[in-house]
Amino acid sequence: MTSPIGSKRNVKIFVLYLMQNIGYPLDYITINDIIMQTDYVMFLDFAEAFRELEDDALIEKLPSAENGGDELYAVTRRGMYVAEQLKSEILPSLLDQSLECALRYLDFKKRGVKISCTYEKLSEGGYNFRCKITEKAKLLMEVNLWVDSENRAKRMEEQFRGRPETVYKSVNALLSGNVNYLWD
Numbered sequence: 602m603t604s605p606i607g608s609k610r611n612v613k614i615f616v617l618y619l620m621q622n623i624g625y626p627l628d629y630i631t632i633n634d635i636i637m638q639t640d641y642v643m644f645l646d647f648a649e650a651f652r653e654l655e656d657d658a659l660i661e662k663l664p665s666a667e668n669g670g671d672e673l674y675a676v677t678r679r680g681m682y683v684a685e686q687l688k689s690e691i692l693p694s695l696l697d698q699s700l701e702c703a704l705r706y707l708d709f710k711k712r713g714v715k716i717s718c719t720y721e722k723l724s725e726g727g728y729n730f731r732c733k734i735t736e737k738a739k740l741l742m743e744v745n746l747w748v749d750s751e752n753r754a755k756r757m758e759e760q761f762r763g764r765p766e767t768v769y770k771s772v773n774a775l776l777s778g779n780v781n782y783l784w785d
Contacts (some may be wrong), residue, residue, distance in 0.1 A: 606641040616694040617684035626673035713737035720754035
């Protein structure tokens, strides 16, 4: 089974593009987490492509002595060239959305922000939709809503997971009476 983004070549371009645009070395687990944020690449495709990128000298493992013992990876000059020349083979909107998710993930990870979103069917009908944002164990926002259908709950979950910071900003603005954000 191939990843939704397409061939293994596209997976490699995708990985190089994200790593290049993040702009600093990352450990393997963080790179994996970033790639998995959008569901465009399957885990096994990523793992295989990553090793090939390293074998082809498109990414390199940096000496661990320079990184406090962590194994970090960076895009080589050759990898940057490949990413720049071949990025047009992937939809620009997909690359933009994925980079936005990756940068948000890194920011959230650094700040200790966690998001959760669930929904459950209620015995009396409808669904209970719950989303939550915490930062270092401090609850920033929690919303519970009753919704009429599973389809609506799924769409709400997708929107929340795609832009939790926008949901937080919107709820905050609405509750404080500053609704001009809708037109800004």
